Every structure is written in structure tokens, then in C-alpha cells.
Amino acid sequence: xxxxxxxxxxxxxxxxxxxxxxxxxxxxxxxxxxxxxxxxxxxxxxxxxxxxxxxxxxxxxxxxxxxxxxxxxxxxxxxxxxxxxxxxxxxxxxxxxxxxxxxxxxxxxxxxxxxxxxxxxxxxxxxxxxxxxxxxxxxxxxxxxxxxxxxxxxxxxxxxxxxxxxxxxxxxxxxxxxxxxxxxxxxxxxxxxxxxxxxxxxxxxxxxxxxxxxxxxxxxxxxxxxxxxxxxxxxxxxxxxxxxxxxxxxxxxxxxxxxxxxxxxxxxxxxxxxxxxxxxxxxxxxxxxxxxxxxxxxxxxxxxxxxxxxxxxxxxxxxxxxxxxxxxxxxxxxxxxxxxxxxxxxxxxxxxxxxxxxxxxxxxxxxxxxxxxxxxxxxxxxxxxxxxxxxxxxxxxxxxxxxxxxxxxxxxxxxxxxxxxxxxxxxxxxxxxxxxxxxxxxxxxxxxxxxxxxxxxxxxxxxxxxxxxx
Numbered sequence: 035x036x037x038x039x040x041x042x043x044x045x046x047x048x049x050x051x052x053x054x055x056x057x058x059x060x061x062x063x064x065x066x067x068x069x070x071x072x073x074x075x076x077x078x079x080x081x082x083x084x085x086x087x088x089x090x091x092x093x094x095x096x097x098x099x100x101x102x103x104x105x106x107x108x109x110x111x112x113x114x115x116x117x118x119x120x121x122x123x124x125x126x127x128x129x130x131x132x133x134x135x136x137x138x139x140x141x142x143x144x145x146x147x148x149x150x151x152x153x154x155x156x157x158x159x160x161x162x163x164x165x166x167x168x169x170x171x172x173x174x175x176x177x178x179x180x181x182x183x184x185x186x187x188x189x190x191x192x193x194x195x196x197x198x199x200x201x202x203x204x205x206x207x208x209x210x211x212x213x214x215x216x217x218x219x220x221x222x223x224x225x226x227x228x229x230x231x232x233x234x235x236x237x238x239x240x241x242x243x244x245x246x247x248x249x250x251x252x253x254x255x256x257x258x259x260x261x262x263x264x265x266x267x268x269x270x271x272x273x274x275x276x277x278x279x280x281x282x283x284x285x286x287x288x289x290x291x292x293x294x295x296x297x298x299x300x301x302x303x304x305x306x307x308x309x310x311x312x313x314x315x316x317x318x319x320x321x322x323x324x325x326x327x328x329x330x331x332x333x334x335x336x337x338x339x340x341x342x343x344x345x346x347x348x349x350x351x352x353x354x355x356x357x358x359x360x361x362x363x364x365x366x367x368x369x370x371x372x373x374x375x376x377x378x379x380x381x382x383x384x385x386x387x388x389x390x391x392x393x394x395x396x397x398x399x400x401x402x403x404x405x406x407x408x409x410x411x412x413x414x415x416x417x418x419x420x421x422x423x424x425x426x427x428x429x430x431x432x433x434x435x436x437x438x439x440x441x442x443x444x445x446x447x448x449x450x451x452x453x454x455x456x457x458x459x460x461x462x463x464x465x466x467x468x469x470x471x472x473x474x475x476x477x478x479x480x481x482x483x484x485x486x487x488x489x490x491x492x493x494x495x496x497x498x499x500x501x502x503x504x
Contacts, residue, residue: 066441073440075412087392093478097216098400101474104206105467112198112466113459115139119194120454123183126229129156132181132194136201136226143205147224152242154235158226159244162208164219169247173483174221175473176248177204178421180230190450191231192256192437195462199254199435200224202466207473220477223248227420234379234420240427241379241500250390250429250476250486253421254465256453257434258442262395262405264434266384267316267342268349269418270376270503274300274360278369280333290331294324296367297335303359304339314413315352316342342418346382346426350503380503382422385493387429389485390472394433397471401464405433417444426497429490431472435461 115135122131133149133156140147140160151159158179164172179200180193189195204224209215211222225244229235236244245251257264276297281290304317311317319339325332341356343349357373364371386408395405421432438452452458475482490496 087396093218093474094216097210097218097474097478098471100210100215101206101470102400102467104209105202105463105470108202108205108466109463111139112202112462115201116194116198116459116462117454119181119197120189123188124181125185126182126231126233126235127154127156129182129228132156132197133158133226133228136179136181136197139201140205140224143208145205145208149226151226152239152244154228154239154242156226156228157235157239157244158224160204160224161221162204162211163221164211164214166214167219167221169221172220173249173477174223174247175476176223176225176245176251177207177469177473178225178227178236178251178253180227180253182229182231182235184231184445184450187445187447188450189453190445190447192444192449192453192458193230194453195256195435195437195458195465196254197226198462199465199469200226202463203252203469203473206466206470210474211477218474218478221247222473222477230420232378234381234423236420237379237381237423237499240423245424245427248428249483250387251421251424252390252394252431252469252472254433254435254469255419256437256458256461257444258438258440259411259434259436260398260403260405261411261434262391263386263408263431264411265314265344265408265413265416266422266432267314267344267416267418268346268381268383268422270341270349270353270380271378272339272341272353272356272360273374273377274337274339275372275374276300276335276337276364276367276369277371278331278333278335278367281331283329283331287331291368292331293335293367293369294332296363296369296371297321297324297337299366300337300360300363303363304356307355307359311352311355312344312348314344314416315348316340316416317352317356342416344383344413344416346497346502349380349382353503376503379420379423379500381418381420382426382497382499382502384419384422384432385425385430385490387425387431387486388489389482390429390431390476391433393472393475393482394431394468397468398435398464400471401467403435403464405435423499426494426499428496429486433468435465435468437461
């Protein structure tokens with residue numbers, strides 16, 4: 035029997051950090067219990083599941099060999115670019131050094147890249163075609179890189195790895211396409227896409243005409259494991275501005291209407307709303323404006339929130355509920371409210387293309403990796419990306435490649451350190467080959483291309499992303 039006398043109110047249960055008896059200026063460390071449980075569940079799932087790609091028509095083996103050599107020949111340069119971007123982290127729309135470095139690598143290989151591109155100063159665009167390319171008969175594949183960093187953390191999301199992998203994939207494929215090696219026909223387009231963190235650079239580029247020439251889009255993202263397909267949440271940004279009436283907080287408080295009260299009520303209302311939302315919904319907010327001094331009833335207060343959900347339909351429904359909470363808080367405090375959505379464009383969840391994922395897995399196995407199938411990792415481990423918007427415009431994949439341990443989360447200093455590690459170097463090179471081989475398969479294999487299109491249409495086809503939330 036459990037000895038209750040051995041446990042005191044100050045004794046934490048196993049797996050939980052010790053609690054301080056008195057307030058402490060140092061925050062308590064988070065519990066690892068949930069993380070450990072998820073890791074154990076994933077290990078059990080792995081014992082009974084494996085990824086089985088569909089049948090394929092291979093390109094000539096010589097092309098894969100040449101593609102792999104082309105990637106390996108760039109290894110030193112790709113690793114140097116990875117570390118250069120890691121040493122010079124740049125936030126969204128300010129990635130001048132990174133864009134210039136990508137541009138120089140493309141130019142050194144005889145390509146003619148453009149920067150700026152599609153209305154963004156730090157976007158990069160390059161195209162390569164096989165001899166006699168005919169857009170009516172041949173296909174186009176888009177290969178993407180990201181390269182912006184996080185404020186205060188640097189490359190805590192590993193976009194330097196994404197940059198090197200996408201760049202290496204495109205330049206390796208370009209060599210084969212330009213000569214029409216092994217009868218290879220088609221077009222590859224490189225997009226250097228800025229401003230993913232907290233913004234939606236890909237959506238801005240798409241609205242300016244980018245990606246319209248592509249039949250499929252591919253990129254990768256670093257993670258704590260190799261995963262063929264993981265859930266990514268759609269995300270909207272909401273800003274609620276509460277407008278009250280200022281008054282002296284001591285002599286005439288009854289003459290005021292407190293906007294901060296409304297913001298606090300809204301924050302609490304969102305907390306209560308979470309009980310009625312699906313487990314993959316996410317709501318997180320800050321109060322960037324809450325008054326000037328305690329002696330004045332706050333006239334203006336602001337709540338800024340990220341609203342996330344796994345599916346476009348549930349994201350739209352959750353947005354409506356959140357707006358109702360903002361209005362209710364304003365009514366309770368007797369203030370006005372203006373709700374502003376998507377000051378930067380909303381991002382949709384990622385719709386992963388199954389046949390393209392098959393080819394990615396096979397290419398990674400050639401490099402000694404074995405990506406986990408969907409469902410092996412909990413969908414609770416989900417972030418957002420503007421690649422989701424592309425995946426609802428055209429077929430695409432956004433697989434994950436491991437550079438860190440399972441206890442290292444994205445957007446942390448620990449992940450930033452991993453993004454400059456030998457594991458990150460290997461991931462960039464392995465990922466470059468994986469993307470290039472997937473692109474090669476898509477251009478070469480007519481049956482695959484048809485399966486890619488069919489899968490996309492069966493999952494709902496193209497969506498009017500720009501006006502989805504209107």
C-alpha cells in the first residue's frame with residue numbers, strides 16, 4: 035500500500051520538479067513527464083508500424099548516382115553556407131546576407147538568379163530547363179529554401195539547414211536538366227523564400243505570381259527526428275484593440291471605462307474557451323499594451339493572439355469563437371473593441387502529398403535514414419508554416435529531418451545550437467539529395483505525376499487561399 039505519511043504537500047510526485055516553499059525569482063523547470071510519455075508511445079508504435087512506399091518506376095540508376103555525386107561535390111560549400119547563415123542570423127524581411135550568399139552560389143554554377151523577386155527584397159528566384167522544354171508537355175517542380183531567423187535566439191528553427199538543403203538540391207538537379215541527362219526533361223524552379231517566422235513570405239510571393247509555373251513544390255524542415263509526414267497547424271494572427279475612457283483612478287474612477295479590464299477578461303475568456311476546443315487547437319496571447327500608469331484608468335489596451343488549428347475548416351470556426359470572446363469582454367467592461375485579423379497573411383495547415391512522400395522516403399533510405407510514418411509522433415507536437423498555403427494551391431511535401439535529440443524543441447537556444455552541429459551538416463546534405471531525387475522522380479515518371487495530381491484532387495484540390503477567410 036502507498037505510504038501516505040511518506041508524502042508531504044511539498045513532496046513532488048515522480049517525474050515532477052521540486053516546488054519551492056516560497057516565491058523564487060528563478061522559474062521552476064518544466065516537467066518532462068508528458069514528453070517522456072509521448073516518446074514511449076512513439077517507440078511502441080514503431081514496433082508495429084513501418085512506412086511502405088508505393089510501387090515506382092525508377093529513373094536510370096545512373097541518374098541517381100550522378101545526382102548523389104553532384105550533391106556530394108557541393109558538400110563543403112553547402113556546409114560553409116549553413117554555418118555562415120548560422121553565424122549571421124537575420125530576422126524576417128532582413129535576410130540580406132543570406133539572400134546574397136544563396137545568389138552567389140547559384141551564379142557560381144552558371145545560373146541566372148534574380149533578387150529581389152516577386153515584390154520581396156530578399157526573395158531569390160532561379161529557373162533551369164531541359165533542352166527543348168515545352169510547358170505544354172513537360173512538368174515543373176519547385177524547390178524551396180527558407181533562411182530567416184528568430185529574434186534573440188538566432189536559427190532556433192534551423193532555417194539555415196533548410197537554405198543549404200534546398201540550394202544543394204536545386205543546383206544538383208540543374209546540372210542534369212541542362213544537359214538532358216538520361217533523357218530527363220522538364221523544368222526546375224528555385225525559390226528562396228524569406229519571412230516565414232511570424233510572417234507569411236510565401237503567401238506574399240504567391241500573390242505576386244510566384245509558384246504559378248510549378249506543378250509541385252518540395253522543401254524540408256529540421257526537427258528532432260526523421261519524419262515523413264507530421265501535422266502542421268494553420269495559423270491566424272488576431273489583434274483586439276479595446277478603447278475605454280480615461281479617468282483619475284483614485285478621485286474619479288467611476289467616470290472611467292477600463293480597457294485593460296476588457297483585455298484581461300478577454301485573456302481569461304480565451305483560457306476558458308480552451309476546454310471546448312479540439313486537442314490540436316492552440317490559442318496563445320500577449321498584452322502588448324495595457325496602460326501608461328496605475329493612476330489613470332486605462333484608455334487603450336491591446337491583446338495580440340495566435341489562433342491555430344489542424345484543418346482550414348476548424349481554423350475558421352475557432353476564429354469565430356475567439357472573436358465572440360473579444361466582443362463579450364468589451365461588453366462586460368463597457369468599452370469598445372476593434373478586432374483585426376491577419377495583419378500578415380494567415381497560414382493554412384500543410385496538406386501532404388502521398389505519392390511525393392513515397393519518393394522522399396525511398397531517397398532518404400538510400401542515405402541511411404528511415405523517416406517515421408504519419409501518426410508515429412503525437413499530433414500535439416505541431417507548429418505552423420506558410421508552406422501550408424502552397425500545399426493548398428499545388429501538390430507539395432514538407433518532411434522533417436533530424437538534427438537534434440528528442441528532448442530538444444523548436445524555437446529554443448538548444449535547437450539553435452543543434453542547427454550548427456555536425457548532425458545539421460549531415461541533414462543538409464542528405465536532405466539535398468532527398469529533395470533532388472524526389473524532384474527527379476516527379477519529372478521523369480509520368481505515372482507518378484498522375485498519382486500526385488490525383489492525390490491532390492482527392493484531398494480537395496486547389497483552394498482560393500488568399501480569400502479563404504473573407
